[in-house]
Amino acid sequence: MFCVHDSLVKWLTYLFASVSLFSFCTADDFKPMSRTERLKLRDEARDMFYHAYYAYMENAYPADELMPLTCSGRYRGLTPNRGDIDDSLGNFSLTLIDTLDTLVILGDLEEFEQAIKMVIKDVSFDSDIVVSVFETNIRVLG
Template sequence: MFYHAYDAYMENAYPADELMPLSCKGRWKGITPSRGDMDDALGNFSLTLVDSLDTLAVLGDFSEFSRAIKLVIKDVTFDHNIVVSVFETNIRMLGGLLSAHVLATNLKNEVPALQWYNGELLAMAEDLGKRLLPAFNTSTGIPHGRINLRHGMRGMSESRETCTACAGTMILEMAALSRLTGNPVYEQKAHKAMDRLWKIRHR
């Protein structure tokens, strides 16, 4: 089942974010007709491939895992003038990069196909993390729901409201990024948001 979806995406949609299953074409933000808020998960950064990296490793397909990582390193960039969901970008892109980095690092001494890996995904994750940080610059510490990957919150006309899940589930990826890079700011920002939610909870 995984390969049915993965192969279809790679053959028909990559490097777009998603495969449109009926037309067998790629979905690009700002190019393909919009679906409204559903498209906030898209950032023209090969979302499906990054989101699939760790599954390739878990399935033991190390040759494809290695090939996919090389594609991400070569083709994916975050310097886009595009508004994205902070939550979706955190759990799918940041989480995908970090999990693949940890797996590749742990496997590189055992798997010949991964011996070339030298932390490139972590560097990409840190770049993305820095681009998400301005969303946390609020009076409460609870992050805005959306951010422009290139310009941050400057000139944002979109709604700045967010949901409880979007505000309170940043800690896993942000803490992992802090601990892997040695920069505490990501974990601190996510922890502040979580603490704020706890303090204003319904009693």
């Protein structure tokens, strides 16, 4: 099964390690990265994005989110509620919408076009529900 759990754990480990290391660094500790290092990290970030993107598309689309431990979709009203954290869910494929800008940044215009077609076909905002304005803005409009 294609799941994002390992990538998520790896990403969180990098994040927390970076924050921890950064807090102990001085200006003398920062040295510019070589071109090879930058390209390697760029390619790793691209690979992690596509791993998560395809896991969502294969296991959760058109749900709002992919639950990484179960590799299944999270739908508002169909999965157990997590309280306020679910206020951003509106059953409008948040994760797909959230990735559109990344597809453009990566230059994957073919996948971007396919994703736009899916949004046009499957996404509707015509729902009488309460959603978090902040969460919806940062994921849909952001």
